[in-house]
Amino acid sequence: MKRTEPTKHTVESGQQTASRILDAAEALLAEAGFDGMSVGGVAQAAEVNKALVFYHFKSKAGLMDAVLARYYDAHLDTLRAAFEGAQGHPRSRLHAVVDAYFAYIAQHQRYPRIIQQQVATAGTTDLIRQHLEPLFRWTEEALAALLPAAGPLAARQFFVSFSGLVINYFTYAPVLAGLWPGDPLGTEAIAERRDHVHWIMDRVLDGLGAEAG
Amino acid sequence: MKRTEPTKHTVESGQQTASRILDAAEALLAEAGFDGMSVGGVAQAAEVNKALVFYHFKSKAGLMDAVLARYYDAHLDTLRAAFEGAQGHPRSRLHAVVDAYFAYIAQHQRYPRIIQQQVATAGTTDLIRQHLEPLFRWTEEALAALLPAAGPLAARQFFVSFSGLVINYFTYAPVLAGLWPGDPLGTEAIAERRDHVHWIMDRVLDGLGAEAG
DNA sequence: GGCAGGTTTAACCGATTGGTCAAACCGATT
DNA sequence: AATCGGTTTGACCAATCGGTTAAACCTGCC
Numbered sequence: 001m002k003r004t005e006p007t008k009h010t011v012e013s014g015q016q017t018a019s020r021i022l023d024a025a026e027a028l029l030a031e032a033g034f035d036g037m038s039v040g041g042v043a044q045a046a047e048v049n050k051a052l053v054f055y056h057f058k059s060k061a062g063l064m065d066a067v068l069a070r071y072y073d074a075h076l077d078t079l080r081a082a083f084e085g086a087q088g089h090p091r092s093r094l095h096a097v098v099d100a101y102f103a104y105i106a107q108h109q110r111y112p113r114i115i116q117q118q119v120a121t122a123g124t125t126d127l128i129r130q131h132l133e134p135l136f137r138w139t140e141e142a143l144a145a146l147l148p149a150a151g152p153l154a155a156r157q158f159f160v161s162f163s164g165l166v167i168n169y170f171t172y173a174p175v176l177a178g179l180w181p182g183d184p185l186g187t188e189a190i191a192e193r194r195d196h197v198h199w200i201m202d203r204v205l206d207g208l209g210a211e212a213g
Numbered sequence: 214m215k216r217t218e219p220t221k222h223t224v225e226s227g228q229q230t231a232s233r234i235l236d237a238a239e240a241l242l243a244e245a246g247f248d249g250m251s252v253g254g255v256a257q258a259a260e261v262n263k264a265l266v267f268y269h270f271k272s273k274a275g276l277m278d279a280v281l282a283r284y285y286d287a288h289l290d291t292l293r294a295a296f297e298g299a300q301g302h303p304r305s306r307l308h309a310v311v312d313a314y315f316a317y318i319a320q321h322q323r324y325p326r327i328i329q330q331q332v333a334t335a336g337t338t339d340l341i342r343q344h345l346e347p348l349f350r351w352t353e354e355a356l357a358a359l360l361p362a363a364g365p366l367a368a369r370q371f372f373v374s375f376s377g378l379v380i381n382y383f384t385y386a387p388v389l390a391g392l393w394p395g396d397p398l399g400t401e402a403i404a405e406r407r408d409h410v411h412w413i414m415d416r417v418l419d420g421l422g423a424e425a426g
Numbered sequence: 427g428g429c430a431g432g433t434t435t436a437a438c439c440g441a442t443t444g445g446t447c448a449a450a451c452c453g454a455t456t
Numbered sequence: 457a458a459t460c461g462g463t464t465t466g467a468c469c470a471a472t473c474g475g476t477t478a479a480a481c482c483t484g485c486c
Contacts (some may be wrong), residue, residue: 123245
């Protein structure tokens with residue numbers, strides 16, 4: 001049953017255990033939230049002494065910070081690669097970004113739950129904002145050419161709208177599972193949701209073109 | 214400094230204190246979440262003995278259940294009244310519902326944060342679903358005439374989409390406050406967001422009409 | 427005045443929490 | 457073999473947690 005090798009007190013073993021702790025923390029954070037997660041529980045899930053968690057991450061808040069950092073970095077990289085890699089009309093590039101967004105979240109379903117928990121909780125707002133800011137700035141600049149700088153059609157509105165259209169689906173999925181036929185997190189259901197968002201986005205872009213012209 | 218009257222051990226005083234506890238719990242729940250909120254803290258905020266909380270609500274979970282029930286009932290009533298009270302095209306009725314949604318949340322800004330917290334946390338999923346179900350069923354029936362029963366344009370997709378467009382704005386507001394100029398929860402900003410959602414909804418309805426015809 | 431029943435209180439409980447600390451451990455360097 | 461620095465461990469701590477209990481309290485009723 002033992003898959004973990006015997007303890008080796010080396011630097012690389014340290015990074016290894018730190019990563020194991022991070023994985024465990026991520027899982028428990030998504031299930032129970034920051035306050036619902038206990039450091040002891042994380043240590044137990046990672047098969048590691050509790051004090052090691054504090055040794056590697058200093059505090060419980062530091063642990064969550066590390067989890068968030070890992071996610072946001074990967075998230076931003078994914079979107080940036082999608083947008084800059086896509087070619088053709090701005091429309092197709094935006095579709096590519098949404099697809100990448102869906103693919104990323106579908107692969108990391110814990111991510112939206114963790115974010116939503118923390119966003120809705122006072123106290124960690126600064127931490128979230130700090131991580132969200134580059135993502136926000138980047139999308140705002142990417143959309144700046146298409147949209148007015150202010151008012152109901154400003155880029156920032158669409159940032160909230162489209163990220164919400166995607167992320168909200170996943171956070172509500174466990175609730176929807178009891179209200180819909182089938183599993184909202186199944187492959188087909190996710191594909192259907194993706195089509196839905198694409199459809200709405202096309203209607204929005206049509207409307208923007210009409211207003212501009 | 215004393216505004217609360219001296220203790221009166223009567224039935225109606227009991228309901229009064231129960232209501233005070235409920236108010237305090239609501240505030241702390243919105244700030245810190247279920248696990249972040251302590252019963253002692255609630256009692257202190259309500260200027261009430263801690264044991265009274267258990268006397269009136271049996272348990273911490275019972276307390277949150279009471280908070281949620283109060284919100285969901287009012288929420289559903291508000292939407293239903295808006296939709297049934299509005300006249301004319303389905304389009305204008307839907308706009309009326311969205312307006313009512315905005316007005317309700319703008320008046321009860323703690324509501325979306327509490328919901329989002331709980332939705333994103335495993336364990337309380339059943340409780341949330343139980344309260345959300347009538348709201349979901351009702352909107353699904355109300356939209357059934359306009360939309361296909363399945364696929365990317367099914368009513369359930371739009372339920373998630375439009376409730377998300379509204380509610381997500383408020384939950385993200387504390388974060389956006391540091392990224393936007395001005396206060397996202399100010400009157401003008403909320404009005405701007407409302408216009409934004411209305412605009413998107415119109416584009417969607419235009420698209421549905423075009424596809425149908 | 428006394429009884430009844432719902433309300434309020436203080437004291438208390440076991441369990442769990444985040445966090446600390448000094449010592450043990452281990453591989454690498456000399 | 458001695459030592460150095462990063463890693464791991466178990467034991468420990470004060471604080472806080474949700475929840476209980478028995479008694480005191482107050483009001484209305486007879």
